[in-house]
Amino acid sequence: MTIKLLYFAKLREALGTGGEEIALPAGVADVAALRKHLAARGDAWQELTRSQSLRAALNQRMVGPEAAIADGDEVAFFPPVTGG
Amino acid sequence: MSVSVQREAFDVGAEIAALTRDNHGIGAVASFVGLVRDMNAGHGVDAMVSAMTLEHYPGMTESALQEIVAEARSRWDLLGTRVVHRYGRLEPGEAIVLVIAAASHRGEAFAACEFIMDYLKTRAPFWKKEEGAGGTECARWVDARESDETAAVRWKNSNHP
Numbered sequence: 001m002t003i004k005l006l007y008f009a010k011l012r013e014a015l016g017t018g019g020e021e022i023a024l025p026a027g028v029a030d031v032a033a034l035r036k037h038l039a040a041r042g043d044a045w046q047e048l049t050r051s052q053s054l055r056a057a058l059n060q061r062m063v064g065p066e067a068a069i070a071d072g073d074e075v076a077f078f079p080p081v082t083g084g
Numbered sequence: 085m086s087v088s089v090q091r092e093a094f095d096v097g098a099e100i101a102a103l104t105r106d107n108h109g110i111g112a113v114a115s116f117v118g119l120v121r122d123m124n125a126g127h128g129v130d131a132m133v134s135a136m137t138l139e140h141y142p143g144m145t146e147s148a149l150q151e152i153v154a155e156a157r158s159r160w161d162l163l164g165t166r167v168v169h170r171y172g173r174l175e176p177g178e179a180i181v182l183v184i185a186a187a188s189h190r191g192e193a194f195a196a197c198e199f200i201m202d203y204l205k206t207r208a209p210f211w212k213k214e215e216g217a218g219g220t221e222c223a224r225w226v227d228a229r230e231s232d233e234t235a236a237v238r239w240k241n242s243n244h245p
Contacts, residue, residue, distance in 0.1 A: 081207065
């Protein structure tokens with residue numbers, strides 16, 4: 001399946017990109033697996049598994065690591081929010 | 085529209101007037117305005133904030149704020165709500181966020197206003213980057229505060245876990 005990825009704030013700067021579209025291999029079907037898949041790229045991408053505080057949103061709603069991903073989904077990773 | 089995410093400054097008086105116009109069941113309007121300060125954690129010149137830039141997640145910011153307002157309306161008997169949150173580069177003294185809650189009486193209005201702010205602080209996808217004395221060269225991302233999480237958690241109760 002193909003998904004859209006978005007990265008924000010400090011994470012975006014560390015990764016050097018605000019987002020991408022990728023095809024996922026079979027077996028990468030939830031947020032936790034997606035984080036591992038991206039971290040395997042190495043370097044700054046390891047932040048995706050290293051960071052305890054990184055948040056995830058699936059189709060613009062905050063979700064936990066167990067959230068299932070489907071074809072065409074939008075997944076965003078970002079640090080804890082600091083609005084208001 | 086109850087919720088707006090925008091670059092432009094807002095006018096608190098005009099917003100309250102718009103909310104209360106022809107809505108004469110309203111007996112209480114509670115409002116909160118968040119502003120950019122010129123000082124943050126740290127000491128002396130290191131703590132100086134000369135400007136702040138707010139990044140946000142277009143689409144999710146609006147829906148997250150709408151969800152928070154809907155939650156407030158389900159908990160309290162409200163007659164009107166309004167949230168305006170700015171993004172982009174702001175300087176000390178500028179307003180960042182406006183929350184207004186209107187009800188028949190002040191209990192609901194005060195509580196809903198505080199609730200919306202507490203939830204917004206932990207759930208609305210905005211991120212602040214501060215510029216210090218060195219300008220954009222030494223800009224630093226603001227860290228989330230544990231006290232904000234604590235403030236949000238205290239609204240959990242048996243009816244709304």
